[in-house]
Amino acid sequence: MVHTREGRFLWVNTFSDNRGEPMEPIHVQIGRNLQRLRKQRGLSLDKLAELTGVSKGMLAQIERGESSPTVTTLWKIAAGLNLTFSALIEPEPPTVTVVPRVATSPVVEEGGGYRVYPVFPFDRATRLEVYRVEMDPGVIHASEPHPAGVEEYLLIAEGELSVDVDGCTYTLRAGDALRMVADRPHTYRCGDRPTRVHMLLVYPPR
Amino acid sequence: MVHTREGRFLWVNTFSDNRGEPMEPIHVQIGRNLQRLRKQRGLSLDKLAELTGVSKGMLAQIERGESSPTVTTLWKIAAGLNLTFSALIEPEPPTVTVVPRVATSPVVEEGGGYRVYPVFPFDRATRLEVYRVEMDPGVIHASEPHPAGVEEYLLIAEGELSVDVDGCTYTLRAGDALRMVADRPHTYRCGDRPTRVHMLLVYPPR
DNA sequence: TACATTCGTACAATATAACATACAACTTGG
C-alpha cells in the first residue's frame, strides 16, 4: 500500500513534469532533431532525399519547421535513417548514467526490514522505472495493485523471495526472474537470508 | 560511416526477427490503435474531437486508415488523450511469468568466461529485453554497438564490473547500476570476483 | 410509439503537405 502509493506518487510527479515540456510546436522540434541527426551523419539534403524517398524541398521545409509532415513522411525518414520515431521527436538523451549503490536513499523503509531504493526514475521514453529492493530475513511485504497495464519484473540478485499473486506462490532464488502484470495485490516474503532484488516497473504507453 | 554501417548491419540481422514488423502502412496501424484506445475509453468520435481539437471527420478517416495525419494532428490526439506517440503507433500487451535460473542456457559463451542467459525475450509492448550475464574473474568482453536508440541498463547483482564506453571507464559493484545509450562499442571487464549482472536492453518505440 | 439525441460516414471547400524544377551561393576539381 505504502509502496504502491509511493510508486504512484513518483509516477504522477515525474510524468507530468516531463509532459509539461513542449513549449514549441512539435513540428518545430522535429525539424530541429532531424537537422541535427542529418548533420551528425554528414548527410546533405540531397543524400537524405535519396535515402528516405522524401523530396529534398520537403526535408528542408521540415528542418526549418515550416511544415508539419504526415506520419507517412516521418516514417519514410525514420526508416531511411534507421531511426525510431523517438529519435525524431525527442531531444538527445545523455549517453551514460551511473547510479552507485551508496548514492540512493530508500524511499520506503517499513520497520527497516523492507527497503526500496530508486535506481532510475521513471523515464518517459522507455516507460521504465528501476528500483533496488532489499529485504531482511522473514520480512513480509504486501503490495497493493499498481495501475492497470503496469508490469513488474523481479530479478533476484541474491537471497530468496517468495511472491504470492493470484493465489499462487512463486519461490525465487538468486538468478531467477519473474514478470507479472502488477494490477493486482501481491505479497513478497523474504526467506531466511537477506534478499536483494532488482525491481522493474514498466508502464504502458498511456 | 563505418559505425553507422555496423549499426545497420546489426539491426538488420540480429533484431529484425524480433521486430518482425507488420507490412501495413504506418497510418493504417495508427488508425487501428487509435480506434482501440478510443473504444477502451468509451469515447465517441464527437467526444474525442472535443478532447483533441481534431475534427470528427478527420478522426474517423484516421481510424479507417484512409488518411495519413500530420505530426501536428497526431500530437493533438496524443495530448488530448494524454498518450505518447508510442501508444498510437504500437499495439497492446498480455499474467505471471517465471524464469528460473536453471531454465535458461547461455546464448553466448565466449570461452566459457562470459555467459549471457536470456531471461525475458524482446517484448514488443514493453520494448524490453532482459538478460543475465555471468562473468568469471579477469574476463574482458567487447560489445559491438547496438542499433541507434537502444538503451542498455546494467544492474550489478554481485561482483565487480568495469565498463569502458566513450573513452570513459565506470567501475560498478553489487547494488550499483548504469544505464547508457548502447549504439557505440563498449567493453566489460570483470574484476577479481565472479560477477553477475542483470542486463536490460530497452528498444525505442518504432 | 414518437421524438430527440447521438453516432459514424460522406462530401465539398479550404488549407497545406509534397513534389519537381529552377536558382544563387558555395565548394571542389582540373
Add this chain to the structure above:
DNA sequence: CCAAGTTGTATGTTATATTGTACGAATGTA
C-alpha cells in the same frame, strides 16, 4: 583561375490533409 558539381532555398503545381456541414442509422427518453 574557371568550369563543374553540390548545397539549401524558392516557387508553382498537384495531391491530400483537414474542416464544417449534412445525413441516415442507431440509441435514448418521455
